Amino acid sequence: MFDWFVHSFIILLYGFIVFVILFYRYQLKKSLERVESGEGISFYSVRRENDWKAVQPLSRKSKDYLIIHWCAIALPFLYAGILFIIFVFNILDTWFFIYGNFLLFHILPFLMRRFYFYLLNDGLIIHGVFYHWDKIERVEVEKITKWHPLYGLDKEINDGYRIVFFLNQKMNRKQTIVLVDEEEKNTIVDEIEKQEKSVLLKDHTDFRTYFV
Structure with a gap:
């Protein structure tokens, strides 16, 4: 048995x-x-x-x-x-x-952690998987400055951005990307706002609690 x-x-x-x-x-x-x-x-x-x-x-x-x-x-x-x-x-x-x-x-x-990211008319490709706009619940944009958990891990990403996508599904409810160009970040945020999705911008003061 x-x-x-x-x-x-x-x-x-x-x-x-x-x-x-x-x-x-x-x-x-x-x-x-x-x-x-x-x-x-x-x-x-x-x-x-x-x-x-x-x-x-x-x-x-x-x-x-x-x-x-x-x-x-x-x-x-x-x-x-x-x-x-x-x-x-x-x-x-x-x-x-x-x-x-x-x-x-x-x-x-x-x-399953392939770091592809593409912006499409009807959704996003995040890590190689397509998500329709209906699947995107809200987005947080974090500036990687002092006090951010990623700051100092590599000089390449210092002063860059981590974007967190919260998904409307039962599994894998959160996906993240890291990028370093402000213009590209603005392009993503502008398109997300056009889709009437909530976008929260976080600066370094939001991450001090990590180190208290």
Whole structure:
């Protein structure tokens, strides 16, 4: 009975991971098609939140897109091999649980954190996923100056901006981007206000409580 429960749990866990990766690849591909059609306005001052380097434009040859593309192809075969080993050799070692948790809580968030941002007529592409304007609930714009949690992490983003998008959905209710150009920030804010969405501007005085 216990073995059956463990086997079922492993199948569901790995199946969920594969489904999420494949679904994200589908969303990224649909976003790419819209960008290639010339719909989107790109923002070249957006920075990746892991190394603060400039984000590559979304294209079929970009490194981030190829990572998702090949992972979506390879992961189902990898998981099929793991499940074959588990069931054929009846291996229920804790290593498989550690491996599964590592994939779920470390690899999966990494793969789904592609820092693309495009402004479209009917919505936004944030991290490769399209959100219609109806999904955007409100927006906060934070100036990255002294007292801000990101200030000092890299000189590239000092005096830049972090924009937080609050989404009207059950999961992933918040998405953020970091950019360093004021003109691009103003372009985003102007379009959001045209859509009659609430925009809150925060300066350094709003972040002093982080360090009290």
